[in-house]
Amino acid sequence: MRGALTLRIVAALVSVLTSIVTVDAAPRPVVLETTTRADWRAANLDGTGCYWSPRRGGPIVFVAAGDKAVTKVNGRIVILKPRRDARELFPFTHDAWRSGDLTIRVVDTARIRSMGYETVTTDAALIVTRRDVSTRLRGSMICGS
Numbered sequence: 001m002r003g004a005l006t007l008r009i010v011a012a013l014v015s016v017l018t019s020i021v022t023v024d025a026a027p028r029p030v031v032l033e034t035t036t037r038a039d040w041r042a043a044n045l046d047g048t049g050c051y052w053s054p055r056r057g058g059p060i061v062f063v064a065a066g067d068k069a070v071t072k073v074n075g076r077i078v079i080l081k082p083r084r085d086a087r088e089l090f091p092f093t094h095d096a097w098r099s100g101d102l103t104i105r106v107v108d109t110a111r112i113r114s115m116g117y118e119t120v121t122t123d124a125a126l127i128v129t130r131r132d133v134s135t136r137l138r139g140s141m142i143c144g145s
Contacts, residue, residue: 029135030102030128033072034059043070043079049093050143052106052126056113058139062104062126064093071104078102090143103129108141119144 040046040063049065062071069080080097089095089106097104109123124141127134 029133030073030130032061032126032128032137033075034061035063035070035072035077039072039077040070043068043077045070048090048145050090050106050141052124052139052141054137054139056121056140062106064089064097064106066093069093069097069104073102080104093143101130105129106141113140116144 045063045065045068047065049063051060051064052062053060063069064080067082071078071080078099080099080102082094083096083098083103086094086096089108095106095108097106105127107125107127109125111123112120113123114121119142121140121142124139126137126139128137129135
């Protein structure tokens with residue numbers, strides 16, 4: 001009798017705890033992780049384009065070239081395609097991207113921070129949205145060939 005009562009109590013507690021976890025599980029902002037040159041190559045990404053970093057000279061978390069962009073979320077490479085409403089951001093790339101429920105919009109300020117022979121660095125923000133949760137990330141965008 002005691003064993004059966006214990007099992008019922010445990011089952012009731014599991015049910016209550018599961019419902020509490022489900023109610024409190026609010027969607028969280030997406031965290032973009034550092035990408036590497038190996039990630040870009042694995043996605044066949046090359047040529048003229050742009051990359052974005054949360055700070056000048058910092059880790060690269062988003063790269064776009066042509067009709068393809070790459071980021072990393074939860075340790076996995078995510079390949080994005082231009083959204084239908086995307087506009088030209090820099091020659092050969094776009095300002096709005098999507099892969100499944102993940103969307104990334106690049107908001108370029110056009111404030112030039114530095115220029116090289118084949119590159120330009122501007123202030124830019126990424127608006128990252130997943131499951132109706134948006135995060136605006138400020139940083140630097142470097143475009144060139």
